[in-house]
Amino acid sequence: MSEKELRVSKIRNGTVIDHVTAGQALNVLAILGIDGSGGESVSVGMNVPSDKLGLKDVVKVEGRELSQSEVDVLSLIAPEATINIIRDYEVIEKNRVERTESVTGILVCPNHNCITNGDEPVQTEFDVLEDGVRCAYCGTIVREGDVAEHIDARGSGETAL
């Protein structure tokens, strides 16, 4: 382990989300619905030097193993991310994020006139495009670089393959 990686402490049990696009760590927490109120112990490294990405963010969540569907959603803002499941300080599983076909309940449609912004009993749904997402209701397209701006921190987050 290099000195650079030691800037974020090791965890005993939980998940390390590595190779997150620099600047996206807080959005990763928003996607996971982590705002501190749930009691999780979270370590965040931002703009950490990376051979692969130049700069990267790292998120370590103690005591929680992410589901595959949660992991898949991360692909929207951190396509290069790797997910390391940690038990007793050891990496027991290492996965890449995968692009999903759609994302439900995570993003808010930026079109104020979209019916999903009304008081209706539906979750938002976005189809994943090559370089962004598209509202399944009104068709509005959000480019990949703008996706993080539309994360609904209250969303529960489900994905469908």
Add this chain to the structure above:
Amino acid sequence: MLQDHLISAAHLSRDDIEAVLDHAAAIDADPEFVRGRHDGRVLALCFFEPSTRTKMSFETAMKRLGGETIDMGSVESSSVKKGESLADTVRVIEGYADALVLRHPSEGSAKLASEFVEVPLVNAGDGAGQHPSQTLLDLYTIRENAGLDDITVGIMGDLKYGRTVHSLAHALTNFDVRQHFVSPESLRLPRNVRYDLHEAGAQVREHTDLTEVLPELDVLYVTRIQRERFPEEREYREVAGEYRIDNEVLADARDDLTVMHPLPRVDEIAPEVDETARAKYFDQAHNGVPVRMALLDSLLGGDR
């Protein structure tokens, strides 16, 4: 065969379109053969926005098929005014009717409503989104006058908010059509429609000046530039004046140009054009009835 609902023109295949247009042509030629076919069936007209042509043509279409219509009336006089959700409204009305026609000011409203009902639902305009039944009558009119393959269509006016434009542009990708879009910069096609046209491999060009393309056109589809889209009346007048057609503007057009408009128009087509053979917009409006008869007949299972 059409699916259970008609939500977006993007869902219409060439076969779907041709089936409805052929059926409409057969009805147009002999309305008697479908008379009474849907006796006792009820169509609910759920118009959350004012509408004259669309609403009355659906009402006429259903009555000519032998059915009846019910109407939720104005939003002011309905339970919507009390804060009822669209999902609840359509679930309740579904209990009264065999099919629903929905006009609503929010984009995506028809898709949402369709998720809460089992009976067929037709999107009759969802905000600046889609208006697919209008597109079917537009295509019927284009087919009658110019055919639907190897033609050049110009679509002019408010392309950003014009739902009839969005639906028509999608539907035309099923045919061998060169599409030219003419508008002020501020009212260009929205990103999602341009994306779909690109994905469909459509032959598309965008212009701010009609004269660049007018002589090539077989069809010119004009839409209204809406005053409320501009912060100042002066800006509106400057723009609207440039996208107004009259016989002088059309002097460079082909003699057999078909001029269309979804109506209502304000002053974007001079009345003098009405008297020419090019003007097809009133025929286009009349085509709403046989096309919507064919559509309802298909959705209600009469043509199966």
